[in-house]
Amino acid sequence: MRQRFSLLGLLSVLAAIVVFASACSGGGQNAAGGATVVRVNERDFRITVSPARIHAGNVQLVVHNGGPDTHELILVRSRARLPLRADGLTVDERVLEHVTAASVDGAGPGAVRRDWLHLSPGRYELFCNMAGHFMAGMQAELVVE
Numbered sequence: 001m002r003q004r005f006s007l008l009g010l011l012s013v014l015a016a017i018v019v020f021a022s023a024c025s026g027g028g029q030n031a032a033g034g035a036t037v038v039r040v041n042e043r044d045f046r047i048t049v050s051p052a053r054i055h056a057g058n059v060q061l062v063v064h065n066g067g068p069d070t071h072e073l074i075l076v077r078s079r080a081r082l083p084l085r086a087d088g089l090t091v092d093e094r095v096l097e098h099v100t101a102a103s104v105d106g107a108g109p110g111a112v113r114r115d116w117l118h119l120s121p122g123r124y125e126l127f128c129n130m131a132g133h134f135m136a137g138m139q140a141e142l143v144v145e
């Protein structure tokens with residue numbers, strides 16, 4: 001009786017270890033899992049991307065807003081020139097829908113947002129499309145080999 005009790009105890013410990021280990025590997029996959037981390041820093045009015053040249057595959061975008069304004073981030077497969085709306089202040093996102101790889105909603109200063117995507121080789125342009133921000137210089141390039 002006593003022996004059976006300890007066997008049950010051992011089994012539950014083993015079960016707990018298995019659950020813990022699988023939870024850990026799942027978390028690791030989300031955090032890195034072979035994905036290339038691309039850090040994007042936004043501020044009034046520029047965007048820096050690091051690294052700016054990566055290999056094709058899974059990517060984790062980490063977008064930090066250094067403020068002081070609210071900034072969003074759109075990532076598109078680059079064209080010769082991004083099309084502007086009639087207002088002349090913002091990029092026409094509708095025209096770019098079919099080449100948009102990521103769209104991160106606007107957030108205030110200090111915000112960190114993450115997005116996971118798969119990028120194939122090509123040249124990509126990152127920009128903030130809050131009124132006037134793209135025109136003020138909030139654009140950057142990412143090359144995927």
Ligand SMILES: [Cu+2]
Pocket residue numbers: 069070071072128129130133138
């Ligand atoms: Cu902006």
